[in-house]
Amino acid sequence: PLLRRVTPAVVNVAVISELTVEDHPFLTDPAFREFLEQFDIEPPNPDELRRRESVGSGVIVDGRRGLVLTNAHMIENARDNITVTLKDRRSFKARLIGRDPGTDIAVLQMMPIDVPRLPFANSSDLEVGDFVLAIGNPFGLGQTVTSGIVSAVGRTGIADDSLGELIQTDASINPGNSGGPLIDLAGRIVGINTALIGPSGGNVGIGFSVPSNRVKRAMRGIIGGR
DSSP: OHHHHHGGGEEEEEEEEEEEOOOOGGGGOHHHHHHHHHTTOOOOOTTOEEEEEEEEEEEEEETTTTEEEEEHHHHTTEEEEEEEEOTTSOEEEEEEEEEETTTTEEEEEOSOOOOOOOOBOOGGGOOTTOEEEEEEOGGGOOOEEEEEEEEEEEEOOSTTTTTOSEEEEOSOOOTTOTTOEEEETTSOEEEEEEEEOOTTSSOSSOEEEEEHHHHHHHHHHHHTTO
């Protein structure tokens, strides 16, 4: 019953980013350019744009205004190519309102949607051993729920310590879970999933979430007077 109420507010986020092809050292090597010319291969233009698709997760925090929380690193270099897909597989275009790289939080806006509003918990009340659920879109499979406990609070030193203090959990967080919520057993958001440590990029039981109190402050700063 808890998940039937919560999961409609969790979405998949697909982003097409435009990246500039950087000038590779080989391109300035006369011998390499001569090799390309021998085989009539056109060297890449350093100013050329290439498209990259990223798939992650998000959570609708205000359906009436169409506000969606996700990770800032998911939206980097995005233009207007952002698609939000609901649990029932309906898809909507969204636009970026703003990003806060310091907390890895971004706010998107889509059309108004009727979904349950998930409250934020006070992340300062979290303790090691509290049960939590992670909801997201791992490896682009579609909405997936995993469970675990809070393994540590106030964890630092992740991503060169640029993200500050994080919640550590053993609930499975994999690539694609980024931007999805970490919730408690009352259905409240305690964090936004942001990173993992794994030898091959997959889950080994060490995942990290931005605490909800920091998420709320970042969200207020992004939305401002909207």
